[in-house]
Amino acid sequence: MQAANVVIRPYRTDDAPHMARLYYDAVHGLGRRAYSATQVAAWAPAPLQPIDVLNRAADGRTTFVAADASDQAVAYVDLEADGHVDHLYCHPDFAGQGVASRLLETVVRQALEQGLAVLYVEASELARPVFERHGFTVTARRDFEVRGVPIHNYAMRRELT
Template sequence: MKGDAEEGAPGSKGHYKIRQFKADDAEDLAEVFHSAVHGIASRYYSPEQINAWCPGAPPAETIGQKLSDGRAVWVAIGEDDTPVAFIDLESDGHIDMLFCHPRAAGQGVAAALYVRLETVALRQGLKLLYVEASEAARGFFERQGFAVDRRRVFERRGVKIHNYRMVKILD
């Protein structure tokens, strides 16, 4: 296990650890993204919507560049250091991405990632966190204390998709 990794938050099963993103995670995270959309979000959206959202795993360079633009990114890793989930935090409190591979889902991994993010957000003095949560993630964010601001409908590759703008005020 890498020295900079720490145990997941209480409540997770403890098989996964959390560390910061490294540039060579990009290919694994592209696969996590693709598997999460096709293996989990597919229960909440039609096949047309899923394929419009994620026609295939994005190129590693695309996701690597995005996650290396200065935002904070945490990765949950399995025992072989393979990433199974990730979350990001932009400097204004925006959470752009939260994805968990189906093989690691339902074990509190995303909750552990979120706890880490919120701890850092509070330390940075952020007053608010916000996210455009998918139908698959709405319940997760509600359990983390977020409230729905509004339902959004938008088009991706010519297909209508909805999500929810959700906000959490930090005390």
């Protein structure tokens, strides 16, 4: 799908069902580029519940959505109040066209507006290069378990000046 018509806008509550589904589709459609089938299954055993998306988005974080021509969420990112970037997910149909990159540009602008000094994230193997292009550097590789399955990601941070 073409990302040319994709626009970045603030999250709305009616995005929740689409985000719940696209989280799962992103992990299963793209995760296998860097992680095993077992790891991907442990990362996202099932789609999120829309209520979980609604609750997360209402906990003080700022969420931005990339919406397609029919205004449906195809990617999203969220920024917690302390500068932690939590989720960054893009539907496979829209991957590799700079959509996540545009979401990160929006997060950086938002963080500067909030007066944050630092952004930090635990980035997947897939997300690491995207964050690196936006000035984040790796501070540590994190090896841990999800649902009993060993997996890894990278602690990354960017100072904001």
